[in-house]
Amino acid sequence: MAILVQFVIGLIFGIGLIVSGMANPAKVLNFLDVGGIPAGTWDASLAFVMGGAVAVTFIGFSRVLKLARPFFADRFYLPTRRDIDPRIVAGPAIFGIGWGLAGFCPGPALTALGFGSVSAVIFVAAMCAGMVLARFVAHLPSLTRLVTPADPLET
Amino acid sequence: MVSTSFTPIASLVGGAMIGLAAVLLMWATGRIAGVSGIAARLFPPYEDREFAGRLAFVAGLVAAPVLVRLVTGSLPVQTIAAGPAVLIVGGLLTGFGSVWGSGCTSGHGVCGLSRLSVRSLVATVTFMAAGMATVFVMRHWS
Numbered sequence: 001m002a003i004l005v006q007f008v009i010g011l012i013f014g015i016g017l018i019v020s021g022m023a024n025p026a027k028v029l030n031f032l033d034v035g036g037i038p039a040g041t042w043d044a045s046l047a048f049v050m051g052g053a054v055a056v057t058f059i060g061f062s063r064v065l066k067l068a069r070p071f072f073a074d075r076f077y078l079p080t081r082r083d084i085d086p087r088i089v090a091g092p093a094i095f096g097i098g099w100g101l102a103g104f105c106p107g108p109a110l111t112a113l114g115f116g117s118v119s120a121v122i123f124v125a126a127m128c129a130g131m132v133l134a135r136f137v138a139h140l141p142s143l144t145r146l147v148t149p150a151d152p153l154e155t
Numbered sequence: 156m157v158s159t160s161f162t163p164i165a166s167l168v169g170g171a172m173i174g175l176a177a178v179l180l181m182w183a184t185g186r187i188a189g190v191s192g193i194a195a196r197l198f199p200p201y202e203d204r205e206f207a208g209r210l211a212f213v214a215g216l217v218a219a220p221v222l223v224r225l226v227t228g229s230l231p232v233q234t235i236a237a238g239p240a241v242l243i244v245g246g247l248l249t250g251f252g253s254v255w256g257s258g259c260t261s262g263h264g265v266c267g268l269s270r271l272s273v274r275s276l277v278a279t280v281t282f283m284a285a286g287m288a289t290v291f292v293m294r295h296w297s
Contacts, residue, residue, distance in 0.1 A: 010215020020169020091256020
């Protein structure tokens with residue numbers, strides 16, 4: 001039952017990505033293209049995606065987190081770290097470059113697979129390789145002494 | 156460059172659905188709806204027993220366009236202008252960076268900002284700035 005519910009939640013998330021326009025890399029790149037503002041080609045739509053998502057999540061989280069426990073789990077798994085370490089800047093900086101190159105972030109890339117395009121398959125294969133590499137590097141014994149470990153609960 | 160039209164209503168509605176999914180996942184499993192974390196943990200090393208649920212969530216993401224096509228008979232336009240080389244480099248950087256920084260647009264952008272997390276705010280501002288800088292270089296410096 002919990003598995004089926006998570007499938008349906010993924011489905012709602014994916015439909016939201018499609019309806020909002022996030023599943024279209026051209027729209028994402030036109031949003032990121034602030035240099036296109038003078039020419040009028042800037043597409044501000046994605047600010048509305050973020051606004052709608054954060055508004056609903058902010059209200060929803062404040063209610064859900066008042067519950068004693070989640071429906072299918074024994075407790076809430078919330079990130080606890082508050083420090084600003086190099087990884088919280090370096091990671092998103094690297095991710096942002098990848099996002100700006102192709103116009104895909106992880107969610108829309110996975111949903112793009114269902115559109116049936118070969119380009120999405122290529123991107124997702126490379127993205128998975130990058131994810132595995134990052135986890136491998138983070139777990140290297142020589143690095144764990146130098147780099148603060150990631151918060152396992154933070155996404 | 157392919158021009159796209161400004162769609163504030165559809166984007167707001169779609170964004171609200173993304174938010175609804177994030178709230179439902181927190182209600183059901185008690186976990187943050189961060190796609191990079193969920194996808195990355197489909198690969199070893201495995202730290203918990205949530206594999207099946209994560210796979211189901213990702214399957215839902217992939218099945219969404221299939222369902223939309225079944226119900227409405229068509230899919231919205233999707234334009235992927237990048238060639239194979241850019242897709243591979245972009246994919247590697249997106250995968251590596253999102254895991255290295257413990258989150259992407261959903262985990263830090265949607266869930267983190269909603270939790271008023273300063274770490275997520277730093278991450279979100281950084282990837283937006285890096286994305287904008289990259290597009291600026293690609294489109295206006297050549």
